[in-house]
Amino acid sequence: MSHHPVFPVSIVIVNYNAGVLLNACVNSCLNEARQIIVVDNGSCDDSIDEIKRVFHNTNKIQIIENNKNLGFAVACNIGLHVATEPMVLFLNPDCKLLDGALQKMVVALNSDVRIGMVGGLLINEKGMEERGCRRAVPTPWRSFVRVFGLYRYSNRWPRLFYDFNLHHQPLPSNAIEMEAISGACMLTKLKAVEDVGLWDEGYFLHCEDLDWCMRYRKQGWKILFEPNAQIIHQQGACSKSRPIFVEWHKHKGMMRFYRKFFYHQYPLGLMGAVSAGVWFRFIAIASWKYLKRLKFSLRGYQKVRKF
Structure with missing residues (x-):
């Protein structure tokens, strides 16, 4: 009987009223990583009580409860401060790791000393790729192009009207370098974090992942997108x-x-x-x-x- 590998990874899950989704998320991580850190941002549902009830027999899960919603970046940094493993996976509570996903991301992350961050393929329950898991940096010009619909001319003038959303492009067969990935599923090396710095707590929700990707690349760290690591993401479930x-x-x-x-x-x-x-x-x-x-x-x- 083969032994399932448990990777030297600390998984940080920032929760805010995720309900039963948090339970499914933690369950998908339980046999994958050495440490699971759930940082709760003042939830008023029973998601944390359920985690305590269902997983009371394991000491692998550490729960940190904030008195109020401190924002995503602050909560991520709180999780980072107690992470004990050389790799840290930031995973949204509405995500579920599919079989082999973490292993594929770990292999990609360790394939080069200058790779600092890896993201997987975020899919919905129908198996369709979600927007944002692989993207170019949305510069002001690219955002202008997107907002005013000029990306429709990208086939004719790709350099001028480049669309930063890449989910409509064919999936690569293997891991490729990317300008930015999604903070919903982001695996990084702890030594890269020490070089780049923590999440910018000036962001409360959204765009802090783009900020981190920019800073990683400025410090010379590579970012990879691993299409063979699949994660089910019920996007927006926690914010609706x-x-x-x-x-x-x-x-x-x-x-x-x-x-x-x-x-x-x-x-x-x-x-x-x-x-x-x-x-x-x-x-x-x-x-x-x-x-x-x-x-x-x-x-x-x-x-x-x-x-």
């Missing part, structure tokens, strides 16, 4: 109850990212146009989501009245 809150921090994070890395590299006019586009996009999305929730609430109210 607070859509406008999430969109606010997503767009605020975008602005921090642009100002931090590109403010002095692009013309002021373009930066202004991108900033206006970001906030216009937020207003449009927030308005649509607000009206959608209002419509849903009114339907519920009408049903109650009829009853």
